Amino acid sequence: IGGESTRPGASATFEDEEIRRVVPAVEYCASMGAAISIDSRRAGVIAAALKAGAQMANDVSALRYDPRSADVVAQAGCPVVLMHAPGAGEDLHKGAGYTDVVSEVFDFLKSARARAIAGGIAEERIILDPGIGFGKSLAENLSLINALPLFHALGSPLLLGVSRKRMIGALSG
Secondary structure, X not given: OEOOOOOOOOOOXXXXXXXXXXXXXXXXXXXXXXXXXXXXXXXXXXXXXXXXXXXXEEEOOOOOOOOOHHHHHHHHOOOEEEEOOOOOOOOOOOOOOOOOHHXXXXXXXXXXXXXXXXXXXXXXXXXXXXXXXXXXXHHHHHHHHHOHHHHHHHOOOEOOOOOOHHHHHXXXX
């Protein structure tokens, strides 16, 4: 459950507005016994959603956007998805220009995983996502998909979010 769009060019959402959007949805789904991941890059949103019944955090900034997020996740002891995105600020799609997308994403995820562990997040709670569609061309996305076996060397489970309509449309015509 997320309360902020991550599509290219989307307007940023203030933390309190994002909390207002996600907490009722989390509470409703939790009341039905659903497994819930909070998709946010803001510590306050992650904390509020976990309190409301979410069991997992999915941070498209790999805990870089809000320096408090790693502490919130570590204290909660919940699983966390660390996703690759080239942008570090408001626009997660900016700053690409890969020389070797597979090596660069691998190195990014390796560093993100190490930072999370150093920040107190249990190694077995970390899931890695190469960030299909985030600042990557169709060819780069396909290179990452083809290289998925390499990413197992990082020692964490992988999550692959391939709901990028542009990529699916390009492949299917």
